[in-house]
Amino acid sequence: MSDPRVITVSGYEQARDAFRQKHLRQALYDAGEVVMADVLVNLHGDDHRARRRLENRLFRRDTNARYERELFPPIVAATLEPHVAAGRAELVSLSHQMMMNLAASTAGVDRPAGTPEETLHLYSYMMRFIEGATLAHYTGDRAAKRAEVAAALEAFDAEFLRPSVRRRRQLLADVAAGTLPEEALPSDVLTVLLRNLDDLQLPDDVVLRETCFYLLAGAHTSATAFVRTLDAVFNMDLAAPEDAARARTDLGFLQRCVHETVRLHPSSPVAMRWALEDLELADGTAVAAGDKVVIDLMAANRDPDVFGADPDRFDPHRATTPGAAPWGLSFGLGMHACIGQDLAAGLDPALTDSGEEHLYGLVPVAVAALLHAGARPDPNDPARLDPESARGYWASYPVRFGGS
């Protein structure tokens, strides 16, 4: 069979249109089915619509507000506390601990021990799942890696998921029997899935993969945005001290710093889709059934027609053209638009009704917690980029707190 024709879309408007095309199907995780088979981001058409409609219930404004104001702050404080007490931290590891804890609570993975060791253990599972989801890029023995990931899924199931399922089934039974009020149920993806198993006809292995997918979709993306935003604020200390001071006191401005960071560094540099039928893109490009469409987010997010003449520069004061989000297309658009966008990055300040209470998002809230604790780069131990990462991930980012 000949290789498919690949059509790359790099302008902002064209990319937006491609995300909205109904006959373009997810293609990014084709080799990652060990983790990604039948998970939300891989479904299409009616199957996607039915699952998304249910899971959307969890990501409503009132639940996001509850997470941001009630459920997350104690998790952020508890994760941060030992590091602040020690006077120092390494941000890459801290960010993963923090976001892993937050993602576990939205996914519905109980944490019986609640210790930093347990977080790291859960994190090592999650990194295996990410390897599974991105097998397409793996250059070693794929079958061996797939078997390793499958074994990790089984171990995670026995250790974390099944006890979490048992606890929720009991709570659901108590609510059904009228001995527990509805509000006592946890607000998490697992509870939503268990409650609607019959409608969705989900077998256990799909529930397992969907929960794992939520862990990796929520944690890794947010952890990366968290470290990169802190780095941007520390850079402003030298280049724009007034802005750096404002980022420490004005959460709305810090939220704009997060949006600008996410625009410049989308979690995946491209989105990919298969054409299910012949179609035409906004700029008139003809796409035939079987073609692959690559949406170049890195380029679209730096389109000067939308983001101005210096789109590569970090500028939290940047004005975009009306209708364009400050984070560009980094949360996707159309049917697969990120379900956790408002939870992670809050509401777009330009679109928030002034009468409503604004949501800032868990990444700005977590970054603010670090800044309020006095985090600053460790002068004796400079941050190092990962030499093996083409995408500029940090290998290590040591910081100090307060006056230590």
Ligand code: HEM
């Ligand atoms: C800075 C943080 C985040 C970034 C940059 C991000 C980015 C994205 C992107 C680009 C997509 C679309 C993928 C595609 O079209 O192929 C997506 C989808 C998704 N994201 Fe996020 N995400 C973030 C945080 C979160 C969080 C916190 C959660 C969960 C709590 C989450 C859950 C999901 C889910 C479930 C989907 C699939 C939606 C669907 O297929 O209908 N994400 N995300």
